[in-house]
Amino acid sequence: MLHDFAFVGVFFLVAIALAGGPLILAWLIRPAKPNPIKSSTYECGVETFGDAWVQFKVQYYVYGLVFVVFDIETIFLFPWAVAYSQLPLFAVLEMVLFILILTGALVYAWRKGDLEWV
Amino acid sequence: MNVVNDPFTWAGNVIAQWLGGFLPPVGVDVTMMVLRAGVLGVFALVMFMVMTWIERKGVARIQDRIGPNRAGPFGLLQPIADGVKALTKEDITPDHVDRVVFNAAPILSSVAAMIVFAAIPFGPGLIGADMNIGIFYILAVGGLGIIAILMAGWSSNNKYALLGAFRVVAQLVSYEIPHVLSIVAVVMLAGSMSMITIVEKQPVWFLFVLPVSALIVLFSGMAEIGRSPFDLLDAESEIIAGHHIEYSGMKFALFFLGEYVHAFAVSCIVAALFLGGWRGPNIFGLTVPYLWFFIKAILVFNVMVWARGTLPRLRIDHLMAFNWKFLVPLSLVNLIVVAVADRLAQAGGLAAGTWPWALVMLVFNLAMLVVALALVGWAGQRARRAAEPREMPEVETHDEAHDAEHAPIAAGAH
Amino acid sequence: MTTLQVMFILLGSITLAGGLYTVTARNLFHGALGLIVALAGVAALYALLEASFLAAAQVAIYIGAIAIMIIFAVMLTRGVMGAYPVKDLWSLAVSSIGTVLLLAVLLVTLFRFNWPQTTPAAVPADSIAQLGKALVDPNLYVLPFEVASVLLVAALIGSAYIARDKK
Numbered sequence: 001m002l003h004d005f006a007f008v009g010v011f012f013l014v015a016i017a018l019a020g021g022p023l024i025l026a027w028l029i030r031p032a033k034p035n036p037i038k039s040s041t042y043e044c045g046v047e048t049f050g051d052a053w054v055q056f057k058v059q060y061y062v063y064g065l066v067f068v069v070f071d072i073e074t075i076f077l078f079p080w081a082v083a084y085s086q087l088p089l090f091a092v093l094e095m096v097l098f099i100l101i102l103t104g105a106l107v108y109a110w111r112k113g114d115l116e117w118v
Numbered sequence: 119m120n121v122v123n124d125p126f127t128w129a130g131n132v133i134a135q136w137l138g139g140f141l142p143p144v145g146v147d148v149t150m151m152v153l154r155a156g157v158l159g160v161f162a163l164v165m166f167m168v169m170t171w172i173e174r175k176g177v178a179r180i181q182d183r184i185g186p187n188r189a190g191p192f193g194l195l196q197p198i199a200d201g202v203k204a205l206t207k208e209d210i211t212p213d214h215v216d217r218v219v220f221n222a223a224p225i226l227s228s229v230a231a232m233i234v235f236a237a238i239p240f241g242p243g244l245i246g247a248d249m250n251i252g253i254f255y256i257l258a259v260g261g262l263g264i265i266a267i268l269m270a271g272w273s274s275n276n277k278y279a280l281l282g283a284f285r286v287v288a289q290l291v292s293y294e295i296p297h298v299l300s301i302v303a304v305v306m307l308a309g310s311m312s313m314i315t316i317v318e319k320q321p322v323w324f325l326f327v328l329p330v331s332a333l334i335v336l337f338s339g340m341a342e343i344g345r346s347p348f349d350l351l352d353a354e355s356e357i358i359a360g361h362h363i364e365y366s367g368m369k370f371a372l373f374f375l376g377e378y379v380h381a382f383a384v385s386c387i388v389a390a391l392f393l394g395g396w397r398g399p400n401i402f403g404l405t406v407p408y409l410w411f412f413i414k415a416i417l418v419f420n421v422m423v424w425a426r427g428t429l430p431r432l433r434i435d436h437l438m439a440f441n442w443k444f445l446v447p448l449s450l451v452n453l454i455v456v457a458v459a460d461r462l463a464q465a466g467g468l469a470a471g472t473w474p475w476a477l478v479m480l481v482f483n484l485a486m487l488v489v490a491l492a493l494v495g496w497a498g499q500r501a502r503r504a505a506e507p508r509e510m511p512e513v514e515t516h517d518e519a520h521d522a523e524h525a526p527i528a529a530g531a532h
Numbered sequence: 533m534t535t536l537q538v539m540f541i542l543l544g545s546i547t548l549a550g551g552l553y554t555v556t557a558r559n560l561f562h563g564a565l566g567l568i569v570a571l572a573g574v575a576a577l578y579a580l581l582e583a584s585f586l587a588a589a590q591v592a593i594y595i596g597a598i599a600i601m602i603i604f605a606v607m608l609t610r611g612v613m614g615a616y617p618v619k620d621l622w623s624l625a626v627s628s629i630g631t632v633l634l635l636a637v638l639l640v641t642l643f644r645f646n647w648p649q650t651t652p653a654a655v656p657a658d659s660i661a662q663l664g665k666a667l668v669d670p671n672l673y674v675l676p677f678e679v680a681s682v683l684l685v686a687a688l689i690g691s692a693y694i695a696r697d698k699k
């Protein structure tokens with residue numbers, strides 16, 4: 001098992017080299033003629049106004065929130081799924097109960113309008 | 119094994135023996151790992167070129183035009199031409215960007231897409247690392263790509279990039295849930311998260327046993343990559359490329375590379391999980407598992423290209439509603455139905471992995487799909503009826519007295 | 533010095549460096565990125581212990597969900613890419629004293645504890661299946677497991693209520 005993870009680590013480093021290689025090659029080859037107009041921030045072809053501050057809708061946060069709760073649910077689901085074939089029936093029903101409780105949470109968020117994209 | 123039946127393992131053994139001549143065992147081990155990683159990485163990059171060619175030609179033909187045909191025969195050298203262009207284009211970095219994060223974002227995006235290939239089973243022994251958490255590793259690595267998008271959007275110092283990055287992350291994060299839940303159904307039936315075991319447990323392809331899961335994994339996979347019809351958030355005509363706005367030249371090409379490599383990775387995952395992976399009949403007595411896997415992965419990618427060329431883009435609120443109000447409840451119900459159906463079938467004496475068992479599971483799945491679509495249809499009918507204009511109340515129409523009163527004017531007007 | 537020890541020192545240093553950068557970075561977003569490095573380091577340490585499922589769960593939950601939420605929270609409060617200086621000397625003093633006290637408590641505990649000297653048993657091959665069985669075994673962890681689901685629902689309802697646009 002450690003050997004497999006060592007491979008993953010090595011692959012990570014090799015992938016960084018493979019992605020960084022073309023970048024370095026491009027840096028050596030490409031022209032570099034910056035001027036103030038080219039280096040200005042893009043805003044549909046007009047001058048920018050104000051800082052890069054954006055009205056961050058809280059809706060993005062709510063989606064992330066529901067995602068965290070369901071992600072943790074899947075963490076519990078994975079070991080149960082691996083052991084599924086060796087489990088008696090009531091163990092399966094316990095997990096069904098778990099899923100139903102979390103489905104109830106989803107229905108609550110749905111009915112309260114938290115899942116709408118405003 | 120000999121060179122014909124399994125060229126990759128044979129080549130690996132030959133190289134390992136040659137290295138063993140002058141390196142200690144640790145050195146041989148590390149060098150072989152670096153070599154395997156290099157081969158997988160280069161394979162991913164080469165497949166990126168093939169994918170872009172398939173995509174451009176496929177979408178072009180669907181749109182009744184030819185596609186690239188200048189660079190080489192049938193435009194086969196087009197990806198190489200694109201690569202040369204990306205290398206030699208000037209890299210315009212705007213002022214006030216955060217240099218370190220700005221440069222790290224495209225690298226992280228392509229790296230996150232490439233390291234998925236460490237756990238993809240190309241053949242019975244042909245896998246980078248057969249971890250006992252195979253498919254879960256793939257899902258975990260997806261999170262790194264999301265961080266790369268946030269880094270890109272934030273460091274560009276551009277309102278549109280930041281806004282685009284938030285929306286893309288909201289979409290990606292939402293579609294990850296049905297993706298993971300449907301994969302849990304596969305793990306349930308396979309009894310392991312290791313990709314090799316999942317493929318070995320498919321004498322009957324999981325496509326026939328778990329069709330709903332396969333469809334959900336394919337759709338949410340397409341949404342995870344940010345492809346059409348889910349590409350509202352980085353399409354040129356919409357928010358002008360979203361979090362990619364300030365990137366040019368090779369850095370933009372790296373984002374592009376990350377997207378297509380991720381698309382190929384999702385195709386490989388669907389092929390391994392649902393289409394039986396490397397299983398296929400022998401060709402002329404030769405076992406060619408890697409060829410069958412390759413064919414299946416390309417097939418799934420062609421389905422994605424087909425969907426891109428055919429379907430219109432989904433609007434962002436439709437996108438989110440489709441996920442949270444259809445896919446997530448469907449995948450939760452799918453888990454329960456698969457658990458119940460499997461227990462029923464096994465209680466009825468049908469062993470797992472046989473065709474009768476698969477038939478029972480298929481019937482349950484299709485019933486669930488029919489019920490789900492009927493519910494969606496009913497909800498749509500209700501919404502349509504609520505949105506229809508109501509009957510207009512009776513308006514005072516012109517009667518004879520009114521006409522006679524105004525007749526001289528009307529007659530005079532002619 | 534075995535390979536395992538070398539790897540442990542390397543990964544531990546990376547984790548500590550990430551954590552240090554998180555608390556000393558002037559820019560909040562850089563701090564969040566340092567946190568991601570620290571979390572990835574912890575995942576690598578789990579992998580070193582052969583706790584493969586925990587390592588993947590750490591990456592999937594912490595980096596794939598919680599780090600994203602933290603970055604969203606950073607952007608929710610300040611969307612501007614700016615640097616934020618240290619507040620004032622008083623808070624610096626108080627926090628330094630608190631940190632030194634905590635460090636003293638941790639070090640005393642570390643050195644006084646009787647660490648077992650035996651090598652631990654090997655990780656069984658079907659550890660994930662055993663984990664799954666333990667989660668739903670009535671004698672083991674099924675009650676905390678179901679209570680955890682209720683806890684998750686409570687967290688969802690609470691935070692959705694707080695985040696909701698109150699009309």
